[in-house]
Amino acid sequence: MPTPTLRSLALELGLSRTTLSDALRGSPRVKAETVARVLAAAKAAGYERNPLTGAVMSQLRRSRGQQFRGVLAAVEIVTADHTPLAARYNDSLMSGISDRAEALGFKVERFMIGKQDLTLPRLDTILHTRGIQGLILLPAVGFPDFTALNWERYTAVYADYYIDHPRLHCVCSDHYQSMVALLQELHARGYRRPGLFMEIALDERLQYRWEGAFLALQKYLPGITQVPALQFSTLERTEFEAWFRKYNPDVVMGHFPAVMEWMKGCGARIPQTHAFVCLNSLRTTRVDECASMDFQTPILGSRACELVIGQLLHNEFGVPTKPSLTTIPALFTDGPTLRARAPAEPRNKPAVTSGAKTR
Template structure:
């Protein structure tokens, strides 16, 4: 795709988030919303747009105040991050803007959204553990993650598990991060040989339940971060998600599409597999 250098016309997009994230990458090796913002900001610059960050909850902005800011800055398109964590969104003058959300898909308002392909992420994780010889994979998720992904993690897990004999099918566990005792009871009863999860605390839970990782039980994380580089799992490519969100909203601007879409689209970005020390070849 042809890119353009920024010019003085002031083409502007807004990245709307509950809390400011642009500064976080300088302080921590990994932060999910900040990675999305970084990818979006780079892509916007390539295409000649400036991306303004608006932290509506942190700055205690009302819907009316948000509208004033957007008009004053000449914003053409809005990219929403972590929309479930924001109030006053219904007051936004939707009809004025091109719109896209990143991350969690919401129904009210229903926007075209760009997110990681959670179903394929889990399917890929299952293919990798099967290749290594694991035959009793288990899935352990926090309730909010199951809901936020619209049960795609569970759906992909159950589909992959269906190829196994019924005696090797482990019941998924949905429990919060304070439920170590529930997890220990589950792992001792179900006896998975590998646990697929979105919670880094699970590694400690496995070990405190009396199992060595990866000697007795393997572990796969569905959202590996660079500072946990010894863990096998899925690296969600959030800068690509941010870049795709910019491409999507600019495409709407070029097509003169404004306001809430009659038929929202879902755009799913595939991730990459990261080998790590929490798995071993067992067959």
């Protein structure tokens, strides 16, 4: 006797194949008692659901027909100290999210908690009534708390390093890897005294991934002269100049392109004697202002989108048992504030360490 099919089993039970299918997948459309009956009968008959077949069928059935498949929500907590940079970052993420969502047949709506009296509980009811189940949480200042939402209804991804309330899957740039790649590139160009300045609060949020990579590679790249990182809570000119004069780094890495003026004030000529790399291209004002690290936020957004949609298609809701972090390394973007890479032969001309002492 061949293994039973949904239809044969349904006939035996006096139900329709649809009810069987729904029951076996635990759909709330079927009465609990019926579900139990179906499960018992299926077991007795040796019927086993094939999840792969199910997934394929589901995808097939769902994707065809009209374009419209669903709506995702991009949620953002807007506070008073929401900087223009954060806004730019989130807008950039959004463009990637929207594009990818559209390509996969989804629409995206953006919600801003804190604006127009929109609170989390209110958002919860809005999402519920609208039937929105896929969420992308945009980065928020500090350590945001989204526990007020009714999480068993949603599947979500946080578009930043780490979130604890609740613990969701995250998508973010790989700052450690980015710093490693940058230092290797600078090393290949002959720089031997890399210097880093960094806002403490910023790196703390990233668990010191910028500086961790900096410290480790300073130690292991050959021929490096170690320059201690400059830490600050607000960047002061005098402080920076003192650090710059004291250690004379041949390349300065940090978030604020404005320091290039200060470097020049100390007698540096860029890129002849000293160099600068901005650690976040969104902080630059012009494209060719300086070499920089491009976080590729649109790609991060699109990846976040894929994750959420993947979970939606697999009917996975709620807070994940094992949250994961998905990262993409930043892209090094060359610029006029750096020497070009030495051509062809690598070891012939050992790059000249800049000896420009000011004063």
